[in-house]
Amino acid sequence: DGGITQSPKYLFRKEGQNVTLSCEQNLNHDAMYWYRQDPGQGLRLIYYSQIVNDFQKGDIAEGYSVSREKKESFPLTVTSAQKNPTAFYLCASSVRTGANTGELFFGEGSRLTVL
């Protein structure tokens, strides 16, 4: 069954701890993305990757880090430097990016709560 898998679905973190959210896709897409969703704020781009071993900052990258060692995987680390990490995180992928971006396919999301 093709798609995007995010884990964990729910995660609790103590202040000062780093956490890593997993995102795996088997759609053979080159591009992958991480968005943050807060009530009334829409979807804000954290990081994106157009190809393996390459990634760029989005609009709200501060306090986050990513890696793209494999085409299928794009994990997101929420570091202790992120001031307000409690949010719903969505991973997505697409065939390509830029002006020819087509449909984004989203995972089910990961809800992070900082205690």
Next chain:
Amino acid sequence: GENVEQHPSTLSVQEGDSAVIKCTYSDSASNYFPWYKQELGKRPQLIIDIRSNVGEKKDQRIAVTLNKTAKHFSLHITETQPEDSAVYFCALSGYSTLTFGKGTMLLVSP
């Protein structure tokens, strides 16, 4: 980056009525305008999209119109049903990826 304004933020209609959500943007280079629907607790999913060489596109009860001169595009849902209740996001293409509006919560009452 690109900026997109979406209105209204909430919209309540009676079943069978029409619903219209509008987005305005500033970047003339954008050429792809999708709409996503996110049901409560679910992932966003593409419901319709339009490219800049087309003024209108329909898919059953859903239509999207684009006015590139005025830089706005709209989602039209006719004969609304309770299962249309969800958050709808407009988006537009930019240099690197899509920029999303802040969303419209649509509530369709039976």
